[in-house]
Amino acid sequence: MxxxxxxxxxxxxxxxxxxxxxxxxxxxxxxxxxxxxxxxxxxxxxxxxxxxxxxxxxxxxxxxxxxxxxxxxxxxxxxxxxxxxxxxxxxxxxxxxxxxxxxxxxxxxxxxxxxxxxxxxxxxxxxxxxxxIGETTRPDFLSIDAPAAARTAAADALSGAFASNEPYAVVHAGAGKPHRIWPAERFSAVADRIVREHGLPVCFIGTPQERERVERVRAGMRSADQTAFVSVGILPLIALLERAALLFCNESGPMHLAALTRCPIVAIYGPTSMAHWSPLREQGITMLTGHACPAECTGGRCVAESRCLTGVSIDDAADAVAVALGRASGNATGRPREARMTGT
Structure with missing residues (x-):
């Protein structure tokens, strides 16, 4: 169970x-x-x-x-x-x-x-x-390949938005809990920079309930015409992520799904402990957080004005995205998995 x-x-x-x-x-x-x-x-x-x-x-x-x-x-x-x-x-x-x-x-x-x-x-x-039960050997990390039907469903969801086989970045601006969500206007700014500086259209993902938030993010962009919103099931989402040039997101379920593939990830962790909840994959993941949460912040209750999130600036995130994309294309070097506290 x-x-x-x-x-x-x-x-x-x-x-x-x-x-x-x-x-x-x-x-x-x-x-x-x-x-x-x-x-x-x-x-x-x-x-x-x-x-x-x-x-x-x-x-x-x-x-x-x-x-x-x-x-x-x-x-x-x-x-x-x-x-x-x-x-x-x-x-x-x-x-x-x-x-x-x-x-x-x-x-x-x-x-x-x-x-x-x-x-x-x-x-x-x-x-x-x-x-x-007497097992002493540490189990191996599991990776996943989306089945053919899921890849077809992902391609159908993207058709009409992006050209076939066109590279794209994926952005997930939501999370299961509101206190884990980076500000919408900052997602707008980073998504704009992904389009302008890296030439990648942006595929926003989320549940139907997250669409309103996604539309707020898109409304704050200058390059919204280079974006699309896709809401699909878990297996088509894995197929969409395994083809993506990058996932930029909050700490969330899609981040952990992307970690089962080879997709480079830049994730805002905020109040979530990176040491405790990092994905098991060792390569191609950058985790960012702002100021450390005081002990009084617990169970979703914040007494620090969300500085664990807002301490991550737009430039912090955009720079991490640039490094991740450069590393994936072989044009940059760096540690395979990074965890950074960016606030001061």
Missing amino acids: TDHHIGNFAISAPVIRRLIEHFDEPVDTMVDGSLVELARLLLDTERVLPARRRRGVGGIAEMTRLGAAVAGRYHAVIDVGSGVRSSAVVACSLARRRIGLDSYRRGWAYNHRLPDHAPDHVFDRYAQMLAA
Whole structure:
């Protein structure tokens, strides 16, 4: 059982795949319904069970359905995500061995509890699951190639906006949580510079709910006619990213998807710990953050006027984009993965 966030799943996927390979018996993996196709591709298995995310009475009904589906079927259940919903389903499984993190109000569901500490990187939190079953070798980083159907869907989404096989940059100006989002006017300025200084049209990506924000960013550009907005599913998005010259973004799900490909990435991290939540890929990623957050900034509550974000200037981001594009084309040198605090 896994976490429903794209980033969490991408980072935990090497652990999950090693868990699947460890057992001689068939292994089922339960994931959020939105991640089923990604899980099948990344984990190389068809044994993926979808779980629907619902709130209120619908959420209780879904947990009841899932609990009934797993009850008595498995001799071991490993809860990689160790969330509220998944722990309840684990308890319903009645499995002889139930492994999960000893989290606040959730450890009761497991009879093999692992410490819920804060390691240097969140990957190490997931890797405890391997140690619990006797696996001691660190799993390899996973990369991904989009299937042919996803590449066709991505090409169709871009048709009419950009010429066929024309290079482009991708910009994601949103994020799952508002306190992680760099100001719209700064995205406008950097996107303009990508068009003017590098000759690349810009493909803005996002969910339908993020379209309003994207239109605000485009409205602040002088080169908006060289941009397009595309909203596609996860696998076509991977196909779009694997062809891109660059992804410029906030720390977000699309960033973690791009890290599964060879796409160069420049990401604004803001309040998110770069050490804790950096992608597993070692090459071609630049992470920028402004001022360090004070201890009082926690749980989405900001007391520092978002200086962790606003401390990253337009020039900081545009310079990082120029270096990333130059490195990808062989015209610049530098460290393969960089993490920079730009605020003073």
